[in-house]
Amino acid sequence: MTDGNDTNDDGLRFTRRSLLAGLGTVGVASVGAGLGTTALFSDEELFEDNELRAGALNMRVTVDNVAHSTPIVRDNTTITPSDTADGQEVTISVADLKPGDWLILEWNPEVIANPGYVRITSVDEDYSNVEGGTPESESETASPGDLxxxxxxxxxQSWDNLNSSRQYLGGLDATTDLNDSGLSGYETPDMDGVTGGGAHYTTLNEAHSVYESGVLLRDASTGEPLVIGANSDAAWFYQLLELPREVGNEIQGDEVTFTLRFDAEQVRNNPTPFDGA
Structure with a gap:
């Protein structure tokens, strides 16, 4: 410090002498505050029971057979009316399908506690397509099966639940359309899965080949990963299983089994979900 005037950052000017005098005055005042009393000033501020807690993420998935070609298809399906996987497995079994039969499964994944992204995988090691019995009318006996x-x-993407017809399905997802046609509503396919509007529906084998590597649920309008839960929109989608009327006797007794696995990851701090990072 010099003997001249010093300037601080606020532009206020002090000399060395006036600064020392000010400190002395503070000292006198502090002594005077304690005269004539034996009390001691004290103060205490507490921040008690501080806690750090990890967040939570929970998913449950409900499936329901919401529409079907005949009551027999409904009666032969194990989920009646619906079932929920929430920490346990759920098995969907449809028995005694015949040419012309169809059913719609409504899937509803929910993410609880924190918003999340959801991915669906058809588990490869659980997928099987086996030949059934060998009735006299079936000429093929080799495995794999034909179903x-x-x-x-x-x-x-949607279904008008006020009507039990598959004609009210809307928004064919590109993952199950070999022609990526953008078909807005259901059209009856031929035996090969081709419709008048140019869509080409996938067979169960073809759909499995797409979903076995995992498919992320995305927003239909933006294509961005869909945020589910924590005040975000819930997710529903509809799976149509149909056996064309033109199918012959080669499918008799055949059986297909598959496992769909739903995985959830949190949205926060996760710009690229399911990238393995």
Missing amino acids: GDAILSTVW
Whole structure:
């Protein structure tokens, strides 16, 4: 410090002498505050029971057979009316399908506690397509079976639940359309899965080949990963399984089994979900 005037950052000017005098005055005042009393000033501020807690993420998935070609298809399906996987497995079994039969499964994944992204995988090691019995009318006996190449499996964004017809399905998902046609509403396919509007529905075998590597649920309008839960929109989608009327006797007794696994990851701090980082 110099003997001249010093300037601080606020522009106020002090000399060395006036600064020392000011400090002395403070000292006198502090002594005077304690005269004539034996009390001691004290103060205490507490920040008690501080806690750090990890967040939580929970998913449950409900499936329901919401529409079907005949009551027999409904009666032969194990989920009646619906079932929920929440920490345990759920098995969907449809028995005694015949040419012309169809059913719609409504899937509703929910993410609880924190918003999340959801991915669906058809588990490869659990997928099987086996030949059934050998009735006299069936000429083929070799494995694999024919049902996986005969039954069509498509995914739709919406369904008018005021009407039990598959005609009210809307928004064919590109993952189950080999032509990526952008078909807005259901059209009856031929035996090969081709419709008048140019869509080409996937068979169950073809759908499995797409979903076995995992498919992320995305927003239909933006294409961005869909945020589910924590005040975000819930997610529903519809899977149509249909067996064209033209299918022959080669499918008799055949059986297809598959496992769909739903995985959830948190949205926060996760710009690229399911990238393995």
